[in-house]
Amino acid sequence: MRWSRNSSDAASAASSGRLPSLVWLIPLAAALICAALAYQSVSRRGPAITIRFLNAEGLEAGKAAVKYRDVEIGTVEAITLASDRSHVVAEVRLTEDARRFAVKGTRFWVVRPRVDAGGISGLGTVLSGAYIGVDAGHSRETETHFTGLETPSAVRRDDDGARYVLHGDSLGSVDIGSPVYYRRVQVGRVSGVMLDKNGTGVSLDVFVDQQYQQYVGTNTRWWQASGLDLRLDANGLTLNTQSLAAVMLGGIAFQTPPGESIGTAAPDGAAFPLAQDEAAAMRHADGPAAPVVMKFTQSLRGLTVGAPVDFRGIQLGEVTRIGVEFDPKTREFTLPVALNLYPERLGRRYLESVQHSDTNAGKALLLKLVASGLRGQLRTGNLLTNQLYIALDMFPKAPPARVDLNVQPIELPTVPNTLEELQVQIADIAKKLDQVPFEQLGHNLNEALQNADRLLRQLDTQLTPQARDTLASAEKTFSAANAVLQQDSPMQADMHEALTQLTQTLRSLNALADYLEQHPESLVWGKAKSGQ
Template sequence: MSETETTPPPASKPDFQAARRWNIVWVVPVIALLIGGWMIWRSMTSQGPVARVRFDTADGIAARKTEVRCRSVRVGFVKDVKLAEDLKSVLVYLELDPDNQGLLRRGTRFWVVRPRVSASTISGLDTLITGAYIELDPGPAGGEYHSRFIGRETPPATNRNIPGRRLTLTASEAGSLVAGSPIYYRGFEVGRIENRQLDIEHQRVTYDAFIREEYGALVTENTRFWNTSGIDIKAGADGFKVRTPSFQAMVSGGATFGVPEGVEPGEPVADGTVYTLFGNQDEAADSNFNPTMRFVLLFDQTVRGLVKSAPVEFRGIQVGRVADISFNYNQTPDDSRIPVLVEVDPSLLRRDAAESMGKSDNEFLTEAVGRGLRASLKTGSLLTGALFVDLDYYKEPSPGEFTKVGEYPSIPTISSGFAQLEAKLSAILDKIQALPLDDTMKKIGTAADEAATTVADARGALKEIEETAAAARKTLDSPEFAKLPADLRATLTSVEKSVSSVGPDGAIQGDLLRTLDELRAALRSMKSLTNAIDEKPNSLLFGRDTSGNPIPKA
């Protein structure tokens, strides 16, 4: 290269500038990110609590359509409906509004509102237009949060928001009481039966009862509940008793409560108190009677008409009741008397407090039996034939003492008035039957035949006398009679008068005819008596039937 070759000019230094950190292009994704985040936050914050409710069937329930209501206000909707794993029920997922989370707590109840028609209520008819919905009844205030529930198939009789007294009733049988049956106090409806269920462990039926708040004070410690469903007909020693409840109670069942007569009401009770539900009002009244001793009474007469729970009375006052009738209480082989087990409160037999001071029941009863206390069976009702046990003091009773028969003490018994009368009548009839009536009737018949023969002979004699008198009268009236001496005429006239006295118009014949008529009447009366005795032997005791009604003969 020559020295004259020129050197290239130096390269220019590049001008570096910092790149821009923000570009308008990024505005769109940033905005999209913000909107997406806001939507996520909004979705999370706007989503309400979810609860799962198990129902037997999903009839009328549709996801995203069926509403959840509380007091007729929409509080959520059905989110999803699935079949349970056991294939025996359905799982309904409910989504409530966010501000209604407090409704999901322990004790909350759910049920499907559909059209329902029963003997006691008609409800849910509006769902024929709006469709079925799920009703929510919140649990007790302050309960802990809960999200798993078992739905009811039937709506409760009352909602928890209604203030009142909630009680539990127990009974040996269900009867006709159902959920919704009314509860009455003196014929006025004051509450309802909310639910019933079978207690398998105790073999009893339990009811959840609700009494409205304004009537809650009527339920006290000594209150008794009894069933008033249907017509109550009772035939006992007191005769017939018929009680008819209201028409609604007869159709749908019902219960009544009250305090037995002569018992103090006591203090009001709290929620959850348990009461026994008696079968009828008489059982509820008898529940206040608490006998303290049991006795065995041995009767040598029939006990037909005596039943369990028959009253035991002392001069018209009930002091006990019949507990059982069984031969098991008398183990003596040769004793054919019928044992009757009774429950008695001996304090009701004591006339005053002085009589009971310092004496036990056994001592008192021992002295009472010594003073003539005896038991007997008496008829309480001639219409029903029901018997009851009567305790009373007798002046000269049959010998007896207060002893024990098996494991129970025993009070001596005597025959009742009807039993004694029956025995006396039987004895009289036996004596009448033992009389020789057949021989007597034969003798009376023979006497009647002889009397008839005598009457016929007497009539013949009278006829002959009449003929003789007529002949004598003809002789006296003849001309030849005038030619006879005066003494002879006087004698014949006297004879004619004597004969005339027994003639048709004579006094002797009249007396004889009257005697025959009386004899004939006596024979007719005797025949009538024999016929009456033959047809009805007891007519000598009770007289003839004067009712005029004919009695057909066999």
């Protein structure tokens, strides 16, 4: 029994000695698992980057994600305000798989509900909250500090297509994200807008999808498709527009002129001029412009920069500047108007005659045309708006004028328009009328009327009674004559009988005359007896 008790005590002691070692293994295993998870988490963390934004609207630290094509590749860990309070800095931790996004050229922007030229975007963030969108760069040089875009990128670097640069005078209603049309089919979008360095125009970056890139060639013409193109011509009223989106938000359109080929394919990055409308884009190439000045003396109200200059309905140029000059010698004002004329619009034969002649042929032709009456004249182009344009035409009866070809720009002579001539004539008539002594004429006329009144009164008092007696005598005479001339009066019967006798006498005289003509000897011997 003692042996068995000792044996059980030993077994109990042995078991009590192993129990503490098993208890301590559990926390040790848990610590090892946590360390493994922490190592795995740390090893999977990507690089830390900072992104600079003007404001942090919609972003929340610890919740806002960084997404590329709706796949989460990082998290916003903190948002701080810059020391100068001009911007905010978002501290972002990317995942290990997104390490390749931390390179130069990568672009970031905040995705939030937005209405712009591209339409309505970011509606999904109303419930999920704003996040940071990414467009991956292609550089291999790492970068950790970025400046975010204020508007989303309209074109991603991974999109397939070609980019072109358009140069125009103004932006119009076009903006980043505006559509690009080819034959009223949307084939691309505007990806960037920039003001030229010299400030004389704008440059637009447009992107055309790869499947439509084949329609862009060296002969392609580009124009702004914003707004409505309303025309009233011989064909009636015509309304042209690309789409409702283009009318509301603006857009760009391109096409090749009718009858021309597209030409060789335009390379990526090719530059094109941007016209204000389709008519200007499809107009035949004008060649170099010839600057000209015309000086007017009448009012230029209604004439604006860009107003057409035409020759018998053919537009040869446009107005580029309107000014005013004062001549101290004559103390008169003149209104110089600068024009750009395009001689190539005068036709193929004109160009051939100039090109096949000597270099002074164009100047000699200009002098000849001016000597024949070539002049500029202001005319009304629209009676409703009173808009003016400049017409070049031949005026054979215009006063002689000289042109100095050694002065640039050349000054072409002008003539007043018909309305101005009419106004001058009316002014001359008014001036002559002012010289007429209407007051003296009125005084003389008043005296003449008074004299006539006195004369009439004298006639009424002195001559009227005598005139009445004379009229009464004349009336009696006319009554007597009427009585004599009546058909049943005795006078009429006596006159009828006398006329009858007179007729018989005339017949006897005619017979006697005939007999004497045949027998003149009867005047001496008498009438021969019958039978002798």
